[in-house]
Amino acid sequence: xxxASPTALPRWVDVVALPAVNLLAxxxxxxxxVVAIGEDPFQAxxxxxTGAFGNAESIGYTLYYATNFIFTGLxxxxxxxxxxxxxxxxxxxxxxxxxxxxxCLWLGDLPAVLVVPLAILTGAAFGAAWAAVPAYLQAYRxxxxxxxxxxxxxIAASVMTYLMVNVLIRPSQQSPESREFATAATLPRxxxxxxxxxxxxxxxxxxxxxxxxxxxxxxxxxxxxxxxxGYEIRAVGANETAAIYAxxxxxxxxxxxxxxxxxxxxxxxxxxxxxxxxxxxxxFTGGYGFVGIAVALIGRNRPLGICxxxxxxxxxxxxxxxxxxxxxxVTRELVVVIQGLVILFCGALENLFRGRIAAYFQRxxxxxxxx
Amino acid sequence: xIRASLTAIAMAAFAVxxxxxxxxxxxxxxVVFDMGGKFDKSFNEAAYAGAxxxxxxxxxxxxxxxxxxxxxxxQGLRNMARRGANMIIAIGFAQATPLEKVAxxxxxxxxxxxxAVVDLPNxxxxxxxxxxxxxxxxxxxxxASKTNKVGFIxxxxxxxxxxxxxxxxxxxxxxxxxxxxxxxxxxxxPAAWNDPTKGGELARSxxxxxxxVIYAAAGGTGVGVLQAAKDGKKFAIGxxxxxxxxxxxxxxxxxxxxxxxxxxxxxxxxxxNKWKGGISNLGLKEDGVGYSLDDHNKSLITADMQKRLxxxxxxxxxxxxxxxxxxxxx
Numbered sequence: 001x002x003x004a005s006p007t008a009l010p011r012w013v014d015v016v017a018l019p020a021v022n023l024l025a026x027x028x029x030x031x032x033x034v035v036a037i038g039e040d041p042f043q044a045x046x047x048x049x050t051g052a053f054g055n056a057e058s059i060g061y062t063l064y065y066a067t068n069f070i071f072t073g074l075x076x077x078x079x080x081x082x083x084x085x086x087x088x089x090x091x092x093x094x095x096x097x098x099x100x101x102x103x104c105l106w107l108g109d110l111p112a113v114l115v116v117p118l119a120i121l122t123g124a125a126f127g128a129a130w131a132a133v134p135a136y137l138q139a140y141r142x143x144x145x146x147x148x149x150x151x152x153x154x155i156a157a158s159v160m161t162y163l164m165v166n167v168l169i170r171p172s173q174q175s176p177e178s179r180e181f182a183t184a185a186t187l188p189r190x191x192x193x194x195x196x197x198x199x200x201x202x203x204x205x206x207x208x209x210x211x212x213x214x215x216x217x218x219x220x221x222x223x224x225x226x227x228x229x230g231y232e233i234r235a236v237g238a239n240e241t242a243a244i245y246a247x248x249x250x251x252x253x254x255x256x257x258x259x260x261x262x263x264x265x266x267x268x269x270x271x272x273x274x275x276x277x278x279x280x281x282x283x284f285t286g287g288y289g290f291v292g293i294a295v296a297l298i299g300r301n302r303p304l305g306i307c308x309x310x311x312x313x314x315x316x317x318x319x320x321x322x323x324x325x326x327x328x329x330v331t332r333e334l335v336v337v338i339q340g341l342v343i344l345f346c347g348a349l350e351n352l353f354r355g356r357i358a359a360y361f362q363r364x365x366x367x368x369x370x371x
Numbered sequence: 372x373i374r375a376s377l378t379a380i381a382m383a384a385f386a387v388x389x390x391x392x393x394x395x396x397x398x399x400x401x402v403v404f405d406m407g408g409k410f411d412k413s414f415n416e417a418a419y420a421g422a423x424x425x426x427x428x429x430x431x432x433x434x435x436x437x438x439x440x441x442x443x444x445x446q447g448l449r450n451m452a453r454r455g456a457n458m459i460i461a462i463g464f465a466q467a468t469p470l471e472k473v474a475x476x477x478x479x480x481x482x483x484x485x486x487a488v489v490d491l492p493n494x495x496x497x498x499x500x501x502x503x504x505x506x507x508x509x510x511x512x513x514x515a516s517k518t519n520k521v522g523f524i525x526x527x528x529x530x531x532x533x534x535x536x537x538x539x540x541x542x543x544x545x546x547x548x549x550x551x552x553x554x555x556x557x558x559x560x561p562a563a564w565n566d567p568t569k570g571g572e573l574a575r576s577x578x579x580x581x582x583x584v585i586y587a588a589a590g591g592t593g594v595g596v597l598q599a600a601k602d603g604k605k606f607a608i609g610x611x612x613x614x615x616x617x618x619x620x621x622x623x624x625x626x627x628x629x630x631x632x633x634x635x636x637x638x639x640x641x642x643x644n645k646w647k648g649g650i651s652n653l654g655l656k657e658d659g660v661g662y663s664l665d666d667h668n669k670s671l672i673t674a675d676m677q678k679r680l681x682x683x684x685x686x687x688x689x690x691x692x693x694x695x696x697x698x699x700x701x
Contacts, residue, residue, distance in 0.1 A: 157560045161559040174467075174487055174530055174531055175465055175468065177468065277468075286440045287440075324436070332437045
């Protein structure tokens with residue numbers, strides 16, 4: 001990807017200027033779309049931004065969405081580093097949620113210091129197990145991981161629908177959702193924590209899972225660039241033949257990388273179930289697993305980049321919903337168009353302006369070399 | 372007629388209620404649609420139609436929001452309440468849990484929820500006896516079928532849809548105990564509510580297995596089912612909204628669920644300060660559900676069929692004929 005760029009740009013250009021230009025182009029085009037439906041583009045973009053960052057509550061929502069995207073973005077990225085395309089984040093998050101939910105429902109009476117780590121471990125284990133099956137099939141049977149992980153999303157959805165409708169549903173109600181978790185089995189929200197120390201913050205779904213997401217991002221970095229396993233994963237991803245020559249077993253690494261990937265995806269359930277809904281509900285994954293692919297791509301598969309990309313997507317989700325709220329003409333489909341344009345420019349067309357900007361930066365350099 | 376009688380019931384119910392305390396506050400209505408989106412040609416669109424009718428008649432604009440993420444249900448309702456909306460209608464059972472939270476926080480606001488029950492003083496719950504309406508269209512299907520096989524296509528396998536299915540099966544078997552009912556659900560993710568392609572495929576496969584009437588209770592997915600029936604020159608039964616006009620000639624009837632009337636009445640009564648919390652369970656008796664008969668399908672429903680359907684309707688209302696409510700079973 002960007003590492004193979006022939007023109008070495010100053011780092012700030014690569015990290016700040018280029019994404020900013022791409023983002024600007026995306027917003028420009030979105031503005032034209034807004035004009036086309038007869039609304040004021042400046043007002044729309046203003047609403048998008050204030051909707052995402054305007055006050056404590058909207059920032060809370062933005063960060064809450066970002067939490068999900070950090071988890072799924074990291075999940076996709078670790079598989080990428082091993083040369084694998086994990087499209088199964090959605091299903092892994094769903095099954096991870098089953099693990100988290102079962103712990104919270106059955107052991108909710110235990111003190112929080114026990115339940116929360118147990119839920120984290122179980123969620124990770126369930127997610128990892130769900131990812132390990134396609135990984136095994138890829139490693140030892142050669143079944144392509146893209147196909148199998150997609151299929152596993154549907155299996156996960158079917159399993160969860162069956163369990164929610166027939167087994168875990170709270171009796172005598174329409175909606176397929178479980179009973180509520182005990183308080184010990186929920187993650188405190190930011191405004192509740194602030195309340196406890198005497199600060200007042202507007203209520204939002206932002207909860208402790210956000211902190212765990214940041215910790216995961218840090219651990220991700222340490223694991224991938226500071227441990228032997230991380231090195232082996234990157235080696236297999238970069239060149240499998242060379243990795244075998246170096247004595248690394250690709251099959252083992254595929255399963256390892258996918259298991260970690262599934263575990264990270266499973267953490268979405270911490271944010272959604274333990275942090276927000278406090279019960280198991282259908283479809284709490286809401287497409288976060290798929291958006292994680294875009295987050296990982298835009299974040300260049302680096303933890304810091306993923307956190308920033310997750311923030312961008314969180315802002316688009318939250319700002320987008322505020323936008324359609326205040327401008328009824330801007331339907332939710334149009335919000336998806338705007339989000340799509342941002343993905344297009346930041347992800348797929350990232351080289352659109354690179355050449356021109358590079359040329360601008362190289363001119364003085366070449367001139368200097370001649371003289 | 373439906374309109375008139377429902378109005379009468381609503382009036383009767385609301386007449387007992389003392390005018391709400393907040394009489395001087397400006398009336399500000401809002402609707403929060405569910406994930407299917409307001410143009411699903413079915414459930415949400417019925418709500419949209421009701422809201423639009425109110426807007427047209429009263430000249431009062433309403434705020435609206437379409438939910439796209441689970442967390443947005445809570446957010447949408449809360450946003451409405453915070454921005455001063457005081458008559459908020461939540462469409463769909465999935466909004467029950469978030470509504471319960473928000474309604475407790477905004478005690479001055481009035482909420483109406485469709486398809487679920489939330490037991491709070493400032494919430495009006497409107498549920499429908501879908502099984503009764505489905506029973507009638509099940510009868511119609513069995514009477515119209517020449518192959519003695521009829522089909523059912525649901526959206527997701529959730530209790531609400533099983534309620535439709537069970538009523539339909541009982542209705543079909545009531546006419547002809549030997550009739551075979553083929554059943555399929557479209558999927559296990561919310562995409563199942565909006566997948567006309569798959570709806571069409573399922574319909575074709577049921578037609579291939581011998582069914583010649585299919586009842587679609589699958590939101591936007593149903594559009595594909597109805598289309599497949601038209602292409603295969605078989606019969607289809609629409610749901611929630613009256614969908615007969617979509618394909619005259621192959622639309623046997625529609626199981627109408629008067630979400631539009633419920634929404635309209637909620638707005639109207641709230642505007643007149645006659646809105647009242649509580650549960651209303653609308654069935655055949657209240658004209659909350661029923662089968663549709665209009666210019667588009669009157670040639671398909673013979674006089675004999677209509678007679679039997681009306682008889683069954685009367686018997687159900689009188690309690691002589693019992694239809695099992697799937698959701699009440701447990």
